[in-house]
Every structure is written in C-alpha cells, then in structure tokens.
Amino acid sequence: MNQTAAQQLVFAMLDADGDGIVSREEYLARTTNVARAMGLDQDDPAVVTARTLGERAWESMDADGDGRLAFDQYAAWAGAEAFDTVCAPVLGALFDLADTDHDGALGLAEFTALRTALNNPAANAEAAFTALDADGDGRVGRDDYIASIRAHVTGDGSPMGSALYSAARAERLPA
Structure with a gap:
C-alpha cells in the first residue's frame, strides 16, 4: 500500500463522524x-500526559489553527518526521493508558479496548493484534506497536496497519 492510501485509511479512522x-x-x-x-479518571496523571501530548499533536497538525483538518492538510503534514516527533509520543501515551499492568505489553483484551476506543472496529483490532503478535505469545509490545503504525503511515507496509485500517473504513475515504 502506498503512503497516500495508508494516510487515507488513517484519516478516515480519525474522522469519527465521517464528514x-x-x-x-x-x-x-x-x-x-x-x-x-x-x-481511568480524567485527572489520572497518565491521562493528563496523554491529553497534553494529544493537544501538542493537534497544534502541529492544524497549522492554520482553525480547529479543522482536511485530508490534504493531514497528508501534507503526515510522514516519517511528524510520526517520529509528534505521533509516536501520543501513540505511546495512549498505549500506556491501555497497559493496565504497566508491563510494556498489551494482551488481546487491552489491545482491542485501545483500538476500538480509537475508532477501529473490534474485528479489525483482533486481526491487527494477531498480525502483530508474530511470536504468538499473546502479547504486543509498545515498541513493536508503534513501529508497525509508523510503517503503515509512511507507506512501508504493515500487516497490523492493513488489518486495523481495512475496508471497514474504505467507504469513508476522502476523495
């Protein structure tokens, strides 16, 4: 999958209301x-950290400050550098919220809860977990999770990314 197609799938997932x-x-x-x-309570320190990182990410994406992000703006912003400096910390903080036992890895239930909360269908989350759990130990590590999403959004290909952002969102892709 090329980078634009991968970005379209991610954008469609971010566009929760499909407008x-x-x-x-x-x-x-x-x-x-x-x-x-x-x-988790909204004032939990880990939630506050994730929210702060999310606000910083939004400010970086929304260059014109209008509170709205069209696909062309997202595509112009998204890439390896933006992922490494902005997205990876946010995704890591969200991962940490789902890591209820704080061991640096998610089981299927934690992973599915995380990804469905992020607007992926549960079936896609389960397929993505299976694709990412290469050794079959029933756990997905934080670094592997972030690396797989990076590979997807930069167009390098990711079985987990392909499963997460599959055809369930295709009808909502930007034209």
Whole structure:
C-alpha cells in the first residue's frame, strides 16, 4: 500500500463522524475515549500526559489553527518526521493508558479496548493484534506497536496497519 492510501485509511479512522474533516474535538476525544475504556479518571496523571501530548499533536497538525483538518492538510503534514516527533509520543501515551499492568505489553483484551476506543472496529483490532503478535505469545509490545503504525503511515507496509485500517473504513475515504 502506498503512503497516500495508508494516510487515507488513517484519516478516515480519525474522522469519527465521517464528514471528511477531522475536528479538534474528534482528535482530542481519543484520549478521553481510551481513558474511559480503561476505567481511568480524567485527572489520572497518565491521562493528563496523554491529553497534553494529544493537544501538542493537534497544534502541529492544524497549522492554520482553525480547529479543522482536511485530508490534504493531514497528508501534507503526515510522514516519517511528524510520526517520529509528534505521533509516536501520543501513540505511546495512549498505549500506556491501555497497559493496565504497566508491563510494556498489551494482551488481546487491552489491545482491542485501545483500538476500538480509537475508532477501529473490534474485528479489525483482533486481526491487527494477531498480525502483530508474530511470536504468538499473546502479547504486543509498545515498541513493536508503534513501529508497525509508523510503517503503515509512511507507506512501508504493515500487516497490523492493513488489518486495523481495512475496508471497514474504505467507504469513508476522502476523495
């Protein structure tokens, strides 16, 4: 899958209401949704950290400051550098919210709760977990999780990314 197609799939997942625009509220709701799914209070220090990183990421993406992100803006911003400096810390913080036993890895239930809170269908999350759990130990490590998403959004290919952002979102892709 090329980088544009991969970005379209991610954008469609970020666009929770399917209107072709990712709003500030949609993007920032990701932390609230994960915290709620994991039973965490909004004032939990890990939730505050994830929210702060999410706000920084939004400010980086929304270059014109209008609170709305169209696909062309997202595509111009997204790439390896943005992922490494902005996205990876946010994704890591969200992963940490789902890591209920704080061991640096997620089991299937934690992974599915995380990804469904981030607007992926449960079936996609389970398929992605299976694709990422290469050794079959029933656990997905933080570094492997982030590396797999990076590979997807930069167009390098990722079985986990392909499963997460599959055809279930294809009808909502930006034109």
